[in-house]
Amino acid sequence: MFESGLRLRIPPSPTGSLHLGTARTALYNWLLAKRFKGTFVFRLEDTDRERSKSEFVTDIIEGFKWLGIDWNEGPLRQSEHKARHQMVVNQLLENNLAYECFCSSEELEQIRISQRALNKVEGYDNRHRNLTKQEKDNFRAEGRKPVIRFKLLNKAEITWTDLVRGKMSVNASDLGGDPVIAKDNGDVLYNFAVVVDDHDSAINCVIRGEDHLHNTAKQIPIYEAMQWEIPQFAHVPLILTANREKLSKRKHGDIASISNYLKAGYLPEAINNYLIAMSWQFPSDDHKEVFSKEEAVLHFDLKDLSKSAAIYDPLKLNWFCKEHFQRLSAEEVLTRAKTGGFLEALNNLKEYSPDEQLKIISLMKDGLIKLNDLSNPASAANLLVFCQAPNLQDLKEEAENCLREPEAKIVLSELNNLLETLADLNPEIVQKLLADLAAKTGLKKGKKLFWPIRVVISGNIHGADLVALLSILNKNRLQERVKEALKYLEM
RNA sequence: GCCCCCAUCGUCUAGUGGCCUAGGACACUUCCCUUUCACGGAGGCGACACGAGUUCGAAUCUCGUUGGGGGUACCA
Numbered sequence: 001m002f003e004s005g006l007r008l009r010i011p012p013s014p015t016g017s018l019h020l021g022t023a024r025t026a027l028y029n030w031l032l033a034k035r036f037k038g039t040f041v042f043r044l045e046d047t048d049r050e051r052s053k054s055e056f057v058t059d060i061i062e063g064f065k066w067l068g069i070d071w072n073e074g075p076l077r078q079s080e081h082k083a084r085h086q087m088v089v090n091q092l093l094e095n096n097l098a099y100e101c102f103c104s105s106e107e108l109e110q111i112r113i114s115q116r117a118l119n120k121v122e123g124y125d126n127r128h129r130n131l132t133k134q135e136k137d138n139f140r141a142e143g144r145k146p147v148i149r150f151k152l153l154n155k156a157e158i159t160w161t162d163l164v165r166g167k168m169s170v171n172a173s174d175l176g177g178d179p180v181i182a183k184d185n186g187d188v189l190y191n192f193a194v195v196v197d198d199h200d201s202a203i204n205c206v207i208r209g210e211d212h213l214h215n216t217a218k219q220i221p222i223y224e225a226m227q228w229e230i231p232q233f234a235h236v237p238l239i240l241t242a243n244r245e246k247l248s249k250r251k252h253g254d255i256a257s258i259s260n261y262l263k264a265g266y267l268p269e270a271i272n273n274y275l276i277a278m279s280w281q282f283p284s285d286d287h288k289e290v291f292s293k294e295e296a297v298l299h300f301d302l303k304d305l306s307k308s309a310a311i312y313d314p315l316k317l318n319w320f321c322k323e324h325f326q327r328l329s330a331e332e333v334l335t336r337a338k339t340g341g342f343l344e345a346l347n348n349l350k351e352y353s354p355d356e357q358l359k360i361i362s363l364m365k366d367g368l369i370k371l372n373d374l375s376n377p378a379s380a381a382n383l384l385v386f387c388q389a390p391n392l393q394d395l396k397e398e399a400e401n402c403l404r405e406p407e408a409k410i411v412l413s414e415l416n417n418l419l420e421t422l423a424d425l426n427p428e429i430v431q432k433l434l435a436d437l438a439a440k441t442g443l444k445k446g447k448k449l450f451w452p453i454r455v456v457i458s459g460n461i462h463g464a465d466l467v468a469l470l471s472i473l474n475k476n477r478l479q480e481r482v483k484e485a486l487k488y489l490e491m
Numbered sequence: 492g493c494c495c496c497c498a499u500c501g502u503c504u505a506g507u508g509g510c511c512u513a514g515g516a517c518a519c520u521u522c523c524c525u526u527u528c529a530c531g532g533a534g535g536c537g538a539c540a541c542g543a544g545u546u547c548g549a550a551u552c553u554c555g556u557u558g559g560g561g562g563u564a565c566c567a
Binding site for chain 2: 047051101112118122165168170174179183185187191209210211214215235246279280287309313322326366381438446447461462466467
């Protein structure tokens, strides 16, 4: 199908930070480019001068890098192709395939209102298609500046075979009139610029969101007018929120922006996995769910994409996160946490040797969702227990109650006594320590025996394996916290 | 309003006319493991939107209805 070589592109607009949906479209492009050894072009769609910002350019590039989505050409900037765009506009004008339209926005609005009243397609009624020179001069004399409109041939059936959806067809008369391709200030518009740029980059396969379906219908006639080869099109399904609306940067910025995931310490491999799996399934017999984008490359094909929109499910994302954390070595997690700055709030972690730090990470990483959780008190995977004594004045009710049990005091003072006889702790010693403690207190095991210890070290009745916890914490910290608690209970 | 797209458990999906009393995953839930939580293991709950066709036979094909989404800019 692509004898000359597959050429794909991703054209984000730097009017906002990298969007989850853009990342997913980029991923599908990337997957296909890798699979069929194509060329992937990265272009910044920055023709909207007011809304485009350089900080967003940085954000988008950083986002792609973080996800591991690389490209072969670019970043190209649409704004740098102005002269070329102007040239094509003129060519269209000369060939009578485009024309000047002097309608004011008020007139346009009037046209829409009357069309709507008649249950017709809203849009422009092409009234300035055949203006005489005299009429144009009159408008100019009024001080009106024209926009340039492209002549859509009415009634023409615009068809293409979509690589995801199959045969598609839109009637040109349903497109809302001749589209504006250049504003009255000369700036060209998206639907035009994208055609010129894609053609100039020899793009032969356009993968984009389903929200572009009508744009494709508007763009194909431009290719035809210029006698340019029309690329293949593939419209991928959208990502919807839980209440079934298109995921938008404005309304759902927190979950829509890739940079938020980066900052929170999500694993890019988990994001990629989730994004790909949203509309695509690993084809092998086991239909495995957890995979890398590199594994997906081996099997990915547009025809296997789902046609229906997918609803963003944070719980499922979390699951992918856990799965990918479990697959990472403790060394890797520690490195990423350090380089990402996620350990900075955990000052005292430096007191532990590198080897101890690894033990800490491997003890905690299985329930990890994002690196942020390492220092988040609300997370079960936080490392706070290793870094600071709990604030006993401010315990949760269940923890406070546990400490107020009469047995708690006995357990703690016996523990304190036993600790006096010990030097450094290790798992074997802790094992024995707890057994001795059980014997001394007469409490076999269970809540009465272990929960007070947990509360004293972490402020929580739940947590990671106690033996591992205590042996890493070691004698001094443990004893300190036990004494502190005994003091607190005396008050 | 008009145009287009989509339609299997709450969610993501497998399923391309008989292997389907519809399979998997997330979530939820029961039990087991465990000194707690988590992990892990074994179960459970739970769907072919509806109505007509076509066919010996339909989740799968056709039409209609309904529902959902997107689009409808001198934004991208």
